[in-house]
Amino acid sequence: MFLSSERGKRVLNFLYSWGASIVILGALFKLLHIPYANQILFVAMITESIVFFISAFEHPNKEYHWEDVFPVLKSKNPMDRPDFTGTPISTMINSTDNVEDDEIAGGINIGSAASKANAQRGGSLNIAGNLDVTEEDTKNLSESIKKLSGAAEQISKMAELTEATQKYLEQLSGMSENMERFSQVTHSLTNVSDTLLNSYKSITDNSDGISQNSRGYVHQMEQLNRNVSGLNTIYEIQLKSISSQIESIEHINSGLSRIREMYDGSVVDSSVFRNETEKMTRQLAELNQVYSRLLQAMTVNMGYQQPAQPQQQPQQPMYQQPQQPGYQQQYQQPYGYQQPQQAPYTNNPMK
Template identity: 25%
Template sequence: MSGSGFFASPLYKKIMAKVYGIGASVAILGALWKILHLPGASTMLIAGLGTEAIIFFLSAFEPPHEMPDWSLVFPELVGLEPRYNVGGGGGGGSELAALIQSGSIDASTVEQLGQGLKKLSDTASGLSQLNDASLATQAYLETMKSAAKSVGDLSTVQANLGQSAEVLAGSYQSTAKIVAESGAKFSEELTKTGSGFIETIKSTGENLVKSYQAIGESMSQQVNKIASDGQKYTEGLAEANQKLASLNSAYELQLSSINAQVSSSQELAHSLTEISKHLNQSVADTQLYKQEVANLSKTLSELNTIYGNMLSAMSGGGK
C-alpha cells in the first residue's frame, strides 16, 4: 500500500534518516553522562530521552512499508496471494493443488517456495535472539551504572581519607612546632638563669676582693704603726705577715674556687643534660664558699683580738 502526502515523500524519508542518526547520538551521550556521573548528567539524560521521544513521535507518521509485487518478478507466483473468505472455508490449499495439477506451477517451484518460507522462519528466530541480546545489553548497562556509582563512592571515600590525612599531618606539624618552641624558650630561660647566677657569683667575688683589699690596707696601716713603735714588735710583725700570707693564700684559693664555679656555670648553659649535676655542684660550692667566708671572718676576728691585745700591751708598756 503506497502512502500519500508529505509523510510519504522522499524528502520526509531523508529528513527522518538524519533525525534517527542525530537523535540516537544525543540519546547515547545522555546515557553515557548519566552512567559516568559527569557534571550535568541529569540535563543530558533529559535531552537524550526527550530526543528519543520526539523520534518515536515522528516515526508514527511514517507510512507502512510497501510490499513489492513479487509476481512481476516471478510470474509463477500469480494467484498465490491470500484470499479471505467470509464463509470460513480453507480454499488456499485446494487452489495450490489445482495450480499444481493444471501444470501452472511445477514441484520444484513449490519446493523453492518452502525453502524460502523456512529461511524466513529462521530469520524471525534470529530476530527473537537479537531481542534477547538487547535485553542482555540493557542488563549489562545497568550493571555498568552500578559499578560506575560504586567507583564514584570509592573516589569520594579516598578524597575524604586524603583530607583526613592532610589534617592529621598538619596537627603533627603544629605539635612539633609547639614542642620545638617550648624547648627553645626553656633553653633560653635556663641560659638566662645560668647567666644571672654567674653574674651573682662575680659580684660576690668582687665584693669579697674589695673586702680583702680593705682588710689588707687596714693591716698595712697597723703594721706600719707597729713598725714605727720600734724593733720590739718585729716578731709580732713577722707573725702578722705570716697570717697575712695565709690570708692571701686563702684569697687565691677562694678566687680559684670562684673561677671554677664560673666555668661550671658556663658549661651548665651549654649542656642541658648535665644541668642538675652542675647546679648541685654549684650549690655545694656556694655552701663551701659561705663556710670559708665564715671561717675567714672568724679568723679575722681572732686576728683583730690579737692585734687589740698587742696594742693594749704596747700602750701599757709605753706608760
C-alpha cells in the first residue's frame, strides 16, 4: 500500500503537521475573537477530522522480537550484555549511522566480542578463533537482504492479488446472478411481446367492427353537438328573459323606494295636519260655548223661561302622542267632543 511506503509515511507526516497547525490557528482566532473566527475554526475541525480519517488507513510498523534470537537482550542486568567498545562492530555502527536498516557496509569481526562477552559472564564457553567477514561477504549479504525484501514485497503483492482475485470472483458471482436476472427479464419481455403481438392481431381482425363503431361514435357526437348548440340557444334566450326580468325588478324596487321616501316625508306632514285639526276642534268647542251663552242671554232678555243648562260640558280633546312602530303610525282619534243640548222653548213669543 502507498501509506505503508516511505513516501506514504512522509505524506502522512505532512498531513498531521499541517492539520494540527490549522486547528491551532482556528483555536487562536476563536480565543482572540478575530473576525471570521467561526468559519476558520469550522475549516480547522473539518481538516482535523479528515486527517484522523486518513490515519486509520496507516499501516502499523512491524516489530521484530530480537530477544527471541538473542536471549541476552531479555536480561535487565547490564553485566550480561556484551561490550562492543573498541571493537570493529562499534566502528561499523559509527560508520553506518546514515545507512538503511536493510543495508550493511564494512567488515565485521565478532570473534573478539563474543570471547569478551563470555569472559565477562565468567562462563567456560570459549569460541575457537575469530570469525573474519570480508567486504565482499558484506556486499553479498546486503544483496541477499535486498532480494529478501523484494521477495517480501512480492509476497505482500501476492496477498493483495489474492484479495483482488477474491473480489473478482465475488464480482463474477454477482455477474452470474445478474445474468440470471437478465435471462428472466428477457423471458418476461418475450412473453410480453407475444401478448402484444396477439393484441395487434386481434385489433387487425376487429378493425372492421372498430370502424363501424367509430362511425356510430362520430354520428352520436354530431347529434350531441347539435343538442349542445340548441341548449346554448335556449340558454341565451333564458339569459335575455332573466336580464329583462331583472331590469323590471330594479324598476319596481326604484318605485318602491320612491314610495317609501314619499311616505317618510308624509309622516311629518300628517303630524302637522293632526295638530292643526286638534287646534280647530278646540276652537269649535269654544265657539259652541259662545253660541250657548248667547242663546241663554237672548232668552233671559225676552222674559221667557230660562232654558235648561246643558247637561254635559264639552270635553276637551284628548291628544295622544302618535306611536311610530317601523314606518307605520297609528293615530287615535282625539275627538271627545259632544254637541251641547239646548233647552226647548216652552212659549213662542211670536204668538
